[in-house]
Structures are given as structure tokens and as C-alpha cells.
Amino acid sequence: MAERNGKAKYFNLMEALKKDIANGMIRPGDKIPSENVLSQQFGVSRHTVRKALSILEEEGLIAAQHGRGTFCIKRTRSGGSRNIAVITTYINDYIFPRLIQGIDDVMTEKGYSIILKNTYNSRKNEEKALEDIMTKDVEGLIIEPSKSEIFCRHIHQYEELDLKDIPYVFIQGTYPQLSSKPSITMDDVQGGYLITKYLLELGHRNIVGIFKIDDMQGDHRHKGYIKAFNEFGIPYDPERVVLYHTEDRRTKPCLMVKHFLDTGVPMDAIVCYNDQVALEVMQALSERGKKVPEDISITGYDNSLIAQNGPIPLTTIAHPKEQLGRMAAQLLLEKMNGVPDEESKIPRIIAPELIVRDSCRRRDGKG
Amino acid sequence: MAERNGKAKYFNLMEALKKDIANGMIRPGDKIPSENVLSQQFGVSRHTVRKALSILEEEGLIAAQHGRGTFCIKRTRSGGSRNIAVITTYINDYIFPRLIQGIDDVMTEKGYSIILKNTYNSRKNEEKALEDIMTKDVEGLIIEPSKSEIFCRHIHQYEELDLKDIPYVFIQGTYPQLSSKPSITMDDVQGGYLITKYLLELGHRNIVGIFKIDDMQGDHRHKGYIKAFNEFGIPYDPERVVLYHTEDRRTKPCLMVKHFLDTGVPMDAIVCYNDQVALEVMQALSERGKKVPEDISITGYDNSLIAQNGPIPLTTIAHPKEQLGRMAAQLLLEKMNGVPDEESKIPRIIAPELIVRDSCRRRDGKG
DNA sequence: ATAAATTTGTGCGTATGTATC
């Protein structure tokens, strides 16, 4: 048979069309010349044209529409796996499901699937998860760093992502060494500030703070707490602040609160790291015969279901969780499409909102 | 052109061959009849045969060897993608996160990654998700069918999974046509029975039931409720049962309870579909000045956070969610390793457990 | 070792059906 370049005719035709699409001669959405026209132009039979087109169709470059013609399909970058990875510290904890939902909503709409990993907030698991992801042909990554306050010893994995040109977006926090990378965070300093300021405005002065210290969120909420004190000209007393690690989560906050009560440390309000801790602390207070909000005001953080439906509706800080997920997904999509940072209009910081419920009470005039 | 069944000839031929492969008539490694032979046997042109074969080749079921023949491909187990897919109706609803966590724990340990999809309980999304999964090279699938009470119109996708030898496991329910497939479900009849029996044993007789009716879980809990009544020889009164659809979730239960109160329907206990509904109903009772459990006993279902931490700790039914996920994962791993059903020791039904808290009270002797 | 037969791969021409404009 007639062969040029030692290749089949249909193959040559296919390659020619592919080149035109790559060149931009045929642009996404364009109609490709009809089979008969191509057959004349290239001097081959219509059957041969069809063979060539069928290959391009399999590859997803073009799509035939019965009775209308054949059209160039929207070009998918690198013909990739259409997978992205999402790594979070937890997946069943009370805010992550909605976060993941937000990411999934956006990504599903764009035809991507999510490979989900969780780290239990452990660096070792994060390393393992990243290692895993490297073998999986993903086009992008959304990651919530574990224990983001602590120096990261596996930066090489992120460097590898850069090398492979796989974009990634941090949520909730970044690593100090990677602070220039795109990230979406909630303004937890502002949140900590807002809720502490609210208590100060209610007349409270002996405000105990309870913060988790091994992630950025806790650190920021703590900073906001301090900021409010400074603004009111009240000295910050480290003795009244409980800082705990993930491992002590279940015990330390309650123990310390009981300790404060038992040793007579003045305390008329407590700012808690989140709603969960607030609930546990309330339990501890109740065990010591203290009532909320009559004796002690208490605040949560996250506006979780617990805050709404708990024994006492909690004054807390709301932050849009699905939206955080959606924004992270949109930002990642921008990166995947090569949009430079300067052109991005997606905000990187989400503002928190104070939700006032029934767990705080104005303090009487006397000191 | 000549068409039978309204289908194209090549399509019929393709389906016939597919069936033979699925049946085992054509086994992996076997040579399938030559194009000319098939063309004679089926009374179609060789071109048509080739069209049919090309589809099977695309799908990876057969492979042609120039000058030798066309062979049924050996299904490559192992060495695979190390990915499995998980399709659930929701991911942020209050039991799914823990379910997914359970699956992930087991799968991560075995070195698998999870591709997560959710359907929002829509058949259309389920179809789309399955289609997506087909292109992703997964080694297995765990799926919670959407609206499992309704007949499934996209069985062909499950047949395709069978053909490709990709094992799948149903959770929470199956489709009527696929009831022989491996599945893990919670015994919701037993759960509904246990909690209703508990109320009957406390001496309650006027027990209102509130159940969601458009999924299998609600239907089963309702059945258990009826079973308990029968066992106690108490007539089942449909007038005292509220059946609602997902869409009316937020309004109907509360409205009906208020209606019962306002019209003087005797009611000294309420069995609720889940904790969420129980909480809302308690709100409604409180608005009418009724106290729980003094005036009316109430039960939930799911043993969610709300049940533990709500205004009144709820008597409810616990079902191990992570364990459901873990068992589904283990069952899938068995399937992926070719363990036949007879040898499996993983239980397929998870027993519910009654959790007694403070929302129910023994009824006084008098009627 | 060679030739013949078999089987897939490529290519051409034609005809009819059907959806869209």
C-alpha cells in the first residue's frame, strides 16, 4: 500500500490533525472539515479519514456529533489523570467533612476526582501520604500541614512536587520555610481577637485562655487573645493561659481549669481553643459546682454542631468551612491552569465572624 | 441498515462476545475465532466484525496479534494502581465521615489510597461517578447505593465492573437486582425493635413513631417499631406514625408532633428516626411546655455527638460506624484477593446496641 | 527451507440510515 515515512496513511493524517490542534490552527470548539472534505484534501478515502478521526476521538481531542460535524474538544492540559490529592489532618473531625465537601463540589464540577489522605496530625503520616501521592499521577494537591508550627523536616517532598510541576495549595496554615507558596487560611488572629474583645467588653478581666500550641491555628488564636488584651491596656498574664499539645487534648485543659478553681485563681471567663474543648471544660466546671454563664462565661471556636445544640448554646467564632474548601479548590485550579499569582483574584484570607449565644454574661460592675 | 433490537449489528456482536467472555465460554488467553469466521458465523461483513472487536480491544478485554489471531486478555491482578474508590451519598453528613475514616484506616494500612466520590443521594450523580471510576484504574469499589429503595436503571455499569473483574462491596443497602453481591449493612430492623421494646418495657403504650421513608434505613427502623408492637400484642396504629421524605425533614416531624399535642392525641413517648430529629422534636415539645423525660420520653438513633452532648443526653441506638467502614474495607480486600464468599468470616450484618441515657422515664402504673 | 494457508492490518468504493440545519 501507499506509504510515506514508512507509516500508514491514516497515521499520517492523524498526526497532521494533531499538530494543527497543538499549533492552535484548530482551536477548541472549532469544527473540523467534514470527512468528505478531508478525504479530498488529503487524497485518501473517506474510510481512511474516519480511521484517523476515530483515533483522535479516542484520545479525547475531538468529538463527532451525529448530523452536525466533528468538533475540536477543549484541550486538557497534558491529558492528565484528572486526579487531585487532598491531605488533611483528620477526616472525621467536626470541621473537615465540610471542608472536603467544598473541595469536592468544585473539583467534581471540573471533572476531577479526589484522592483523600489523612495524617492524624502526625508528621510521619504526612510524609508517608506525600510519598504515596508521588506515585499516583495527580495533577495537584491541597494540603493542610500537620503541626504547622514546628519546623518541617521533609521539605524535599515539596521540592519534588515543584520539580514535577505539580501545583499545591496549603490550607489552614503553611510551613515557615514555604510561606511564599499559595495558601488559604482563616484569620485566626482576628477570630481570637474578636472573641476575647467581646469578653472584655462584657466587663470580664480575669479571662483564662486555653489554646492548642502545636498548630498554627492555636498559635494565631492565642495571638489574637493577646492583641485584645493589649488593646484594652490590660497586662497579659501567661499564668492564666493553658497551652497544650494534641496528645494532651483530652486531659490537660480540664485538669488545669480544675487546678485554677482549686487554687483560687480568679477566673470569670474562659476563651477556649474550640467548641469541643469548651464543652469539656464546661463539664469540668459543672463537676466543681460552677454554672455557665452565671458564674463563669465561656467561649468556643468553630461554630460546630456542638455549639448550636449543646447543653448551653455557645458563643463562638464561625468560619465558612465549605467556602474554605471551595476557595482552595479554585486556587488550585488556577495554579493547574498556569494562572500567575498576580492575576489571581481569589482572596487568601477568610474573615471569621462572632456568633453570640448564651454562654457569656455581662459582668457586674464591681471588680 | 439491518438492525435487530434497535441496536447496530456491530453492537450486538460485541455484546455477544462480551457475554461469552463473562460466562467463561471464552477464557483468558483463549484465541477467539478469526474475523472471517466470525463474519460468516454471524452473517455480517468482516468490517463489522472488526468494528466490534475494536471496541473490545479498547476496553482491554481482547488483544489482536498480527498474523496470529485475536486473544482474550488475561486479567492482570496485582501490580495495580493501589487505588480503590469509595462512593457514598454524602460525605459531610454526621455519620459518613467516620465511615470513611474506618475504610481509610484499613486501606491505608494495606497501602491503598481512596478516591472519594459523593452522590448527594442522586442516581444521576451515581452514574456519573461510576463512569468516572471506570476511567481511573481502581482495584476495587465500596459503594453506598443512592435511594436504594428504588429500582436501579444503570445495572450495566455494575456488569462492566464484573467483566473487568473489579470487585465491589455495597454498604448500607443493595439494589434489588444485585442482592447476591457482597454487602455490609446495619440491622436497622433490630435497632428500631430494640428501642421501641425498651419504651414498651418502661410501660409506655402511646408511642408515636417518626420515620424517614425514602431510604432503606428509615423503612427498616419502622419495621422494627412495628415488630415490637406485635410482640407485645399491642395493635399498630398508623395514625400515630409520622412518615416523611428527605425534603420535609426540617418541618414535618415538628409540625405533626405539635398537631398531636394540640388535638389531644395521647402520647407518652416518641421514637425518632435519628438524633437530629429527636433534638428538633424536643424543641417543639418545649415550645408547648412539655418536659423531657418527665412528661414525654423520647429516643434518638445513631448515637451522634448530639446524643451525648445535647441539652438532655439521649437514649439512642449506637451502631459502630468506623467498624462498618473497616468491615467493608476488609471484605473488599478479601474479594480483591480472590477469597470466595464461602471462606469469608467477615459478618455481613452489624448488630445495633441500645444506649440508655436520660431522655426516657418509667411510666407510672396508672393508664 | 520454502511455499501455501491463515489471520490481522490497511485501504478503496459504495450504499443506506438518520440527525441537524
Next chain:
DNA sequence: GGATACATACGCACAAATTTA
């Protein structure tokens, strides 16, 4: 309704790889 274009289908011819006589 008519024109256009894709979808399906048939028959034929020759090339290339492999098996078999």
C-alpha cells in the same frame, strides 16, 4: 423538504506477520 454530515454496513483488494504443510 432539501442539503449536509455523521453512523452503520457491505464487498473487495492487497500487505504484513505468523503458522503450517
